[in-house]
Structure formats: structure tokens, C-alpha cells
Amino acid sequence: MQKILRQLAAEIRVQEQQIRAAVELLDGGATVPFIARYRKEATGGLDDIQLRELESRLGYLRELEERREAVLKSIEEQGKLTPELRAAIEAAPTKQEVEDLYLPFKPKRRTKGQIAREAGIEPLADMLFADPKLDPAVQAQAFVKAEKGEGGEDFTTVPAVLDGVRDILSERWAESPALVQQMREWLWNEGLFQSKLAAGKDENHPDVAKFRDYFDYAEPIGRVPSHRALAVYRGRQQEILDAKLVLPVEPEPGKPSIAEGKIAIHLGWSHQARPADDLIRKTVAWTWRVKLSMSTERDLFARLRDEAEKTAIKVFADNVRDLLLAAPAGPRVVMGLDPGIRTGVKVAVVDATGKLVDTATVYPHEPRRDWEGSLHQLALLCRKHNVDLIAIGNGTASRETDKLAGDLMKRLEKPIEKVVVSEAGASVYSASEFASQEMPDVDVSLRGAASIARRLQDPLAELVKIDPKSIGVGQYQHDVSQADLARSLEAVVEDCVNSVGVDLNTASVPLLARVSGLSSSVAKAIVRWRESNGAFANRKQLMEVSGLGAKTFEQSAGFLRIRGGTNPLDMTGVHPETYPVVEQMMQKTGKPVAELMGRAEMLKSLRPELFANEKFGVITVKDILGELEKPGRDPRPDFKVARLTDGVEDIADLREGMVLEGTVSNVAAFGAFVDLGVHQDGLVHVSQLSHKFVNDAREVVKTGDIVKVRVVEVDVARKRIALSMKLGDAPARRDAPGANKFEAAGRGQRPGREQQPVSTAMAGAFAKLQGLRKS
Structure with a gap:
């Protein structure tokens, strides 16, 4: 473990004690948001980005150590573990290099090289390579067998024996970690990732034509961008494209390739017209064509896919983060319009808390074209519920419905705004089990309109109800590792929810379940308690919730907000464990906490060192002062809308x-x-x-x-x-x-x-x- 801590410290470029503290907290069940926000003293101020990187690398390095131990044990049981090999395996920095070192010792089916060794031909192979001046045909005579072996092995002729020499040497060279790694890195830097249209495919077919850019494509594999790599892999999976790794310069017919030259240089051999040189040249060519070319292509294709997937997942995660942290319109009455043509425009009105208060369906477009009737009905709903904003889904008939909203606004006495919002994933939410529990007596299509309205009020609170993969901001998300994608998106959603904070008395189960330390079952228990006992008056009451113990309270309380409760601190990001620190500030200033909050000049006059103690140091005290200066602040930007140009609808x-x-x-x-x-x-x-x-x-x-x-x-x-x-x-x-x-x-x-x-x-x-x- 000490080795892992040292490596993590070097990679993240922080002190080893910071890594040790963070690992202990993670192993103890603490979440990344909690550690980043409330354990800065312990970790020396590691932020959530560093902690996420640490968490990911910690998992990889622990898996690497497990594999390293398994490989060492296997080689030791074979009686082949030398001190030099042990040192090499223990120093290998990646799983790939551990596997390279293990390859010669990995249990496998009997190979041609192994059969030749069992037949006693290995001394001949060693002799001819060590001294190419020897004549292979002459030396092989001594190794010719009188008859076939019991398993059908045939070394009864000189050519068969020399084939055995080729198999022994090519297998040995192809399992040399140094040669394998050298060829792999050379081809990563200089090899070409090539794709062509598969034979028999009609390039004008719609499903084929979208890959037109890759019908005759080649690019250095180490520099292929993520989106191009994934596009080629998708085309190959659909059998539209053929993809392969090719050498930077193809050899002339009958001439050795650059790859064969690289192998020869690594071996320290060159053709000098000696008797055994032709045999060795053929063996080098065999090593590349039969042993190394396909395995190297497989390894580099896997590496390219891995790196492309990491980039694609990061793009998706970054876009999801931006969408979740988009500006909220806030507690305003919103009318959601889910556009449709023949099925009509679905209408849902939600109040300032997001509660659905009214629904309707209007038919302003084809075939009914009831424009005036639709305007009349919408105007009645706006006046009845005092609507502040209109949210319009961006799907089919969005611009036509946007024009309808524009005409509606002209008829209303009260000025209101209209906003076109993304409806990606709204249909997924509408048909979900949670939507049916949240709006049991509402038609599925009308639930979508309600979701569109709520997205405007609070994108974060609404979008957490949907699988992040359905939000529609990804890049080839169906082509990447779904486990890695899910893990990354879960981390993004968790970080976003906890950076904003959650209103304990209005949050839904899906939103509460994303709070640090809270599981889905505990989130449901919180909502049940709220429904039975009314709104939470203070954070202490969380301890009355079934299944919510001291550890869960510690992890979650700081991210849960209570507005209008008995303790003003409960609406801030100040953790309950540090309330005694605030009490010291109250004693120092002679002011109650309500008068301290928001008083920037007074708070800046307080010296953090005066309130620090063994448990909560200066860093934590500074954070408390920052929270008190701007209590309940929302890190998201201010709400504003794009102004779409009239007359531009198509x-x-x-x-x-x-x-x-x-x-x-x-x-x-x-x-x-x-x-x-x-x-x-x-x-x-x-x-x-x-x-x-x-x-x-x-x-x-x-x-x-x-x-x-x-x-x-x-x-x-x-x-x-x-x-x-x-x-x-x-x-x-x-x-x-x-x-x-x-x-x-x-x-x-x-x-x-x-x-x-x-x-x-x-x-x-x-x-x-x-x-x-x-x-």
C-alpha cells in the first residue's frame, strides 16, 4: 500500500500524507463531495477533481497489485521465478507490462515451438542463431528423427527440423517483453490506422453513406481523434468498414518490411550472406507476419479505443455537468408546452414549488388548426394561475408552438417570457416508474409537459430524475464502455447536486438519493417522514428518519438545506459539526447568528486563527466565514433566455x-x-x-x-x-x-x-x- 501511496502522490503532485488521509477517508466510506468540502484539513485542501482522479487511480493501482501478485505466484509455482524477473514484474507500472512479462510463462495450449523443443531441437536453434556461419542443412542432420512422434510430430526430414528451428526462435522473440514493447510504441507513433469501404457495400445506401469520410481513410494511429476512432469502430462493427493497422511505408514485393528491420536491429543481427542468414531472415519475417503483426494491431486497437472512450466519456460528462449546472429560473409559475402536430400541444402548469396544478391539450396545428381556440384556452390558464414563464420543448413543431406562445404573450395583460428548452429524455422520464408515482393520475404525454416546465425552474432537480445517458449531450455514448460511462456520469451528477445543495423540504427522492451519503432507500425514508410529520424544522430531525444513522448524517447534513427553519445555519453549507465554531463567533461579536449572516464587513474583521482548534483548523474556519458572508448562495449563473429571431422558423x-x-x-x-x-x-x-x-x-x-x-x-x-x-x-x-x-x-x-x-x-x-x- 505504501508503494501505491507514493505513486499517487507523484501522479497528482501532492504530499504523501495528503494521499494517505484521503485514502483512509474513502476506505472509511466517506464520499468525494464530503471529503472535498468538509475534510480539507485532513487532505490539505484536495479538491473534488483531484479526489476523483485519486479515486479512479486508486482502484486501478489496487487491481494492478492484485494481478502482479497472481503473476508472481504463478511463475514461482512453475519454478521459473528469478530475482531479475521478480524485480522487473514488481517495477512494471501498468497491467500491460505485467502481462508482457508474464507472456512466456502463461499457461497455453501446446504450440509448434513447444513441440519442437520437446523434440530436442532447441540446441540447434540456439547454435544457428549464435553462429550463422554454420550450415543449417548440415547441422540439422543430427536432429532428424527416425520416425514420427507418438502425437504425430514429424521431424523426419531436414526441412521439418528447420521449420522447428523457425518456430522456436519466432516464438521466443515474439514473447520478448522488450521487443514487444518496442514494436508497440514504434507503431503507435508511426503506424497508420486505415479504413476502407467493405467489399460489396453500396456507398450510396443511407446507412453506408454516413461513413463516407472513412471509405479511404488513413491517419497515424497515435494521433487519431476520439470521434474519428469511434466512428471507424462503429463502421467496422456494422460491417460497413474494414479497419487495420498498416506500416508507415509498405515494403516492395520480395523486400523486407520496416517492421522486420526493426526486429533484426533489436536482435543485433544483419544479413551478411552467411549460410544460416537466409533461415534467420525468414524466421524474422515469420515473427512479424505470423506472431507480432496481429497481436500488435489488437493491442494498439484496444489502446486507441480505450483512449477514445476516455475522451468521449469526458466530453459527455462535461456536457452533462454544464447542463445540470445551467441557470435556474427559480420559484416562478411556469407553463410547459410539449409541441406536437396531429396529437396536439400538451400543456402543463406547475406552481412556484414545481407542483403540477393544471393540464390541457390544445390543437393549433394540422389537422385541426384551432389557433384562436388554443390561444383562448392558454390565456385562461395563464390568468388563472398567474403564469410567469412559458417553457417550450424543442421537438417537432417547436417553432410553430413558439409563434403560438408569442401571440399569447401579446394578449396577456401581464408581461411574461417564453423560453425554448431541450426536451431530451422527457419521454424517458414520462414513462418511468418515478413519474407514475409522482403524477399517478396524469397521462404519460402530459407528464412530459410538466417535466419541460420544471426544467426551466431548476434543471438540476428535474434532470436527476433521468438516466444521464438519455439527456442527449453525448458523443458516441453507445459505443463506449457502459460501465465506465455510468461511473463517470454518476460522479458528475453527485458532484453537481452537492455543489448546489438540496432543499430538504422540497427535494424529490431521485434528487435526495444523489446527496452525499444518502442511498435511494434512505431518500425514500426521508420523504415518508416528511409526508407523515410535515416539513423538517432543523437538521437534527434527520436523526429521527428510519435508517439514517450518525455516519449518514455526517456525510449528508451539510448538503441539505432548510429554509425558514428554527436554526438559520441550516440554510447554509455550514456543517452541523462546526456549529460550535459559529457560536464562538457569536460570543466574540455579541451578535446572534441571524445578524452575522450576510454582514461581509463584520465577518471579514474576524481573524480565523482565533476560532481554529485541534479538530477544525484555519481552512475550515475560512470556509465557515465564506458561507456566512453569502448564506445559501447558488453557484449557478443567473437566468437569461436566448431571443429567437421572428420569421426564422425553418x-x-x-x-x-x-x-x-x-x-x-x-x-x-x-x-x-x-x-x-x-x-x-x-x-x-x-x-x-x-x-x-x-x-x-x-x-x-x-x-x-x-x-x-x-x-x-x-x-x-x-x-x-x-x-x-x-x-x-x-x-x-x-x-x-x-x-x-x-x-x-x-x-x-x-x-x-x-x-x-x-x-x-x-x-x-x-x-x-x-x-x-x-x-
Whole structure:
């Protein structure tokens, strides 16, 4: 364990004692949000990002140690464990390297090399490789057998014996950890990841055409971006593409390949026209073609997929985080409109607490076209419930319904706002068991409208009811490890919920279940207690909930808020265990806690050192003062809405040069997708996000951002919209004659080359949009 702690400290670049404290807390059942927020003294201030990395690497390193011990035990039982081999295995930093070292000793079926060794041919193989001046045919005579072996082994001829030499040497070389690792790293850096259209596939078929960018594609495997790797793997899985690893330079017919040359150099051998050199050359070629090429391709394809999946999962997790932490409209009465054409527009009104108070269905579109009747019914609902906001789902007929809401607003005496919101996952929630418990007497379709309304009030509280994979902001999420994806998304949701805090008296079971330390069963018990006893008056009452013990209280209490309770501190992020510290502050100032809260000048005059003790140090006291200064603060941004342009309701309404406002609906490494309210998201390619060079789109925008964009190109037939966020003039250029060529490169332009037109730069990215949509 000490070795693991040292390695983690080096990787995360913190002190070993910080790692030890964090590991002890994690092993003791503490959650990452709790440790990051309330155990800063113990960990030296490790934040949630460092703790998540520690948690992930700790699991890997423990699995590595278990595998290391199993391998050592297996080799020792075979009587082949030397001090040098033990040292090498104990020093191996990855599972892959442990497996490389174990390969020669791994129990396997009898190989041709093993059969040849059993026949006593190994001395001949050693002799010919050690001294190529020896004549193989002459030396092999002494190893020819008079008859076949009992298992059918045939070494009765010189060629058969020399084949045995080839099998012994090629197997030995292919199991050499140093050679395997050298070839693997060389090909990772220089090998090409190649894909072609599979034989017999119609390239014009819709399911095939979306992979057009990969019909004749090759790129250095170590530099393949995540989205391209996953696209090729998906095409291969669907038997549309053939993919393979190819050498950077293909050999001429009859000539040795670069790979064979690399093997020869590693062995310290070269062809010098000696009697055994032809045999050794053929053995080297056999080692590459039969032994190493396929296994290396398999290993590197697995490595590429692993790295691509990690990137894709991170993209998805980052987008989910941005969506969950989007600005809430707050406690306002909202009317949710779930657009539909023939089935009508579903209407749900929720009060300021999110409670469903009314529903209806109106039919303003085809075939009924009851525009006036729909407006009349909606106006009655708005007046009856004093509606503040209208939330409109962004699905089919969204813009038509947005126009209906616009006409409705003109008829109302009270000014209200309308907002188009993502309805991704609303249908999943509507049909869920929780939705049926929450709204048992409401039609499934109307539940979706209620969910759309609540998303505007509090995106976090509503979206936690849905499987994060259904939220619709992923990149090839169905192609990655579902276990790893689920683990990552669970961590994101947990971090988001606990960073904001949860109202104990209004939170749903799914939201409470995401609070640090609370399980689904305890969350249900909290809601049952609330229904039986009324609202919680203070955090202490949590101890009355069945199944909620001292440990759970410690982990969860600081993240649960009570507004209007008996103790003002219960609405803050101050943990109950530190209430005595606040009492000392009250004694020092002579003020009750209610008068301390929000009094920035008074709180800043207090010296944290005066209130620190053995249990709670200066770091914790500073956090308490910060909470008291801004009690119950919400880390999410202020609520604002995108203003959609009148008359722009369909992709056909767009014109080049238009400047529009929209909402970022998804972010990938190659660009950002923006919802303009025309049923088809536009793409801002990464090269069009800023006048400065941008490596990753998330450096500039995140999901949920409201942005202004210029329409660059519209392809109605293929439903493609190219956008740019470069609205103003570019900054003054510094690459006049004599300017540094690397400054031009820093702006995304290669030295000595002109920049490509925008449409050319975006062409490949549009194909990826198809992959994103399908995923």
C-alpha cells in the first residue's frame, strides 16, 4: 500500500500524507463531495477533481497489485521465478507490462515451438542463431528423427527440423517483453490506422453513406481523434468498414518490411550472406507476419479505443455537468408546452414549488388548426394561475408552438417570457416508474409537459430524475464502455447536486438519493417522514428518519438545506459539526447568528486563527466565514433566455450573413452545436469559435450558453448549417513581413500555407454530426 501511496502522490503532485488521509477517508466510506468540502484539513485542501482522479487511480493501482501478485505466484509455482524477473514484474507500472512479462510463462495450449523443443531441437536453434556461419542443412542432420512422434510430430526430414528451428526462435522473440514493447510504441507513433469501404457495400445506401469520410481513410494511429476512432469502430462493427493497422511505408514485393528491420536491429543481427542468414531472415519475417503483426494491431486497437472512450466519456460528462449546472429560473409559475402536430400541444402548469396544478391539450396545428381556440384556452390558464414563464420543448413543431406562445404573450395583460428548452429524455422520464408515482393520475404525454416546465425552474432537480445517458449531450455514448460511462456520469451528477445543495423540504427522492451519503432507500425514508410529520424544522430531525444513522448524517447534513427553519445555519453549507465554531463567533461579536449572516464587513474583521482548534483548523474556519458572508448562495449563473429571431422558423428561412442568437446544445472537441430554433442544430466548427487559435471547443463555450452566431453556409437538402462566432473584425495581424512564422501557426494556420475556406474546414465535421445524432 505504501508503494501505491507514493505513486499517487507523484501522479497528482501532492504530499504523501495528503494521499494517505484521503485514502483512509474513502476506505472509511466517506464520499468525494464530503471529503472535498468538509475534510480539507485532513487532505490539505484536495479538491473534488483531484479526489476523483485519486479515486479512479486508486482502484486501478489496487487491481494492478492484485494481478502482479497472481503473476508472481504463478511463475514461482512453475519454478521459473528469478530475482531479475521478480524485480522487473514488481517495477512494471501498468497491467500491460505485467502481462508482457508474464507472456512466456502463461499457461497455453501446446504450440509448434513447444513441440519442437520437446523434440530436442532447441540446441540447434540456439547454435544457428549464435553462429550463422554454420550450415543449417548440415547441422540439422543430427536432429532428424527416425520416425514420427507418438502425437504425430514429424521431424523426419531436414526441412521439418528447420521449420522447428523457425518456430522456436519466432516464438521466443515474439514473447520478448522488450521487443514487444518496442514494436508497440514504434507503431503507435508511426503506424497508420486505415479504413476502407467493405467489399460489396453500396456507398450510396443511407446507412453506408454516413461513413463516407472513412471509405479511404488513413491517419497515424497515435494521433487519431476520439470521434474519428469511434466512428471507424462503429463502421467496422456494422460491417460497413474494414479497419487495420498498416506500416508507415509498405515494403516492395520480395523486400523486407520496416517492421522486420526493426526486429533484426533489436536482435543485433544483419544479413551478411552467411549460410544460416537466409533461415534467420525468414524466421524474422515469420515473427512479424505470423506472431507480432496481429497481436500488435489488437493491442494498439484496444489502446486507441480505450483512449477514445476516455475522451468521449469526458466530453459527455462535461456536457452533462454544464447542463445540470445551467441557470435556474427559480420559484416562478411556469407553463410547459410539449409541441406536437396531429396529437396536439400538451400543456402543463406547475406552481412556484414545481407542483403540477393544471393540464390541457390544445390543437393549433394540422389537422385541426384551432389557433384562436388554443390561444383562448392558454390565456385562461395563464390568468388563472398567474403564469410567469412559458417553457417550450424543442421537438417537432417547436417553432410553430413558439409563434403560438408569442401571440399569447401579446394578449396577456401581464408581461411574461417564453423560453425554448431541450426536451431530451422527457419521454424517458414520462414513462418511468418515478413519474407514475409522482403524477399517478396524469397521462404519460402530459407528464412530459410538466417535466419541460420544471426544467426551466431548476434543471438540476428535474434532470436527476433521468438516466444521464438519455439527456442527449453525448458523443458516441453507445459505443463506449457502459460501465465506465455510468461511473463517470454518476460522479458528475453527485458532484453537481452537492455543489448546489438540496432543499430538504422540497427535494424529490431521485434528487435526495444523489446527496452525499444518502442511498435511494434512505431518500425514500426521508420523504415518508416528511409526508407523515410535515416539513423538517432543523437538521437534527434527520436523526429521527428510519435508517439514517450518525455516519449518514455526517456525510449528508451539510448538503441539505432548510429554509425558514428554527436554526438559520441550516440554510447554509455550514456543517452541523462546526456549529460550535459559529457560536464562538457569536460570543466574540455579541451578535446572534441571524445578524452575522450576510454582514461581509463584520465577518471579514474576524481573524480565523482565533476560532481554529485541534479538530477544525484555519481552512475550515475560512470556509465557515465564506458561507456566512453569502448564506445559501447558488453557484449557478443567473437566468437569461436566448431571443429567437421572428420569421426564422425553418432551415429554409436562413440566409448567409444572418446574425442570430441561439443556445449551445452540445459541445464536441471539433466544435459546438447551436440550437437556432429551426429543428436542425447548426455547427460552429472549432476554427470558427474565435479569432484566436482554439484546440478544444470547451475552451470557448459550454452546453447551455447563449451565443450570437453568423450564418456562414446553409445546405437545405442535407440539413447542414455552418455557423461562425467570429462576428467582429479579427485582431490586428502581427505576421506582416518579418513576423514570426510560429505566430501564424498559433492562430491555426500552418506556416507557409493559406487557411482553408470556412466551408472546407467544416465539411468533415458535418459528417461527424451524423454520428453524434445517431449516438
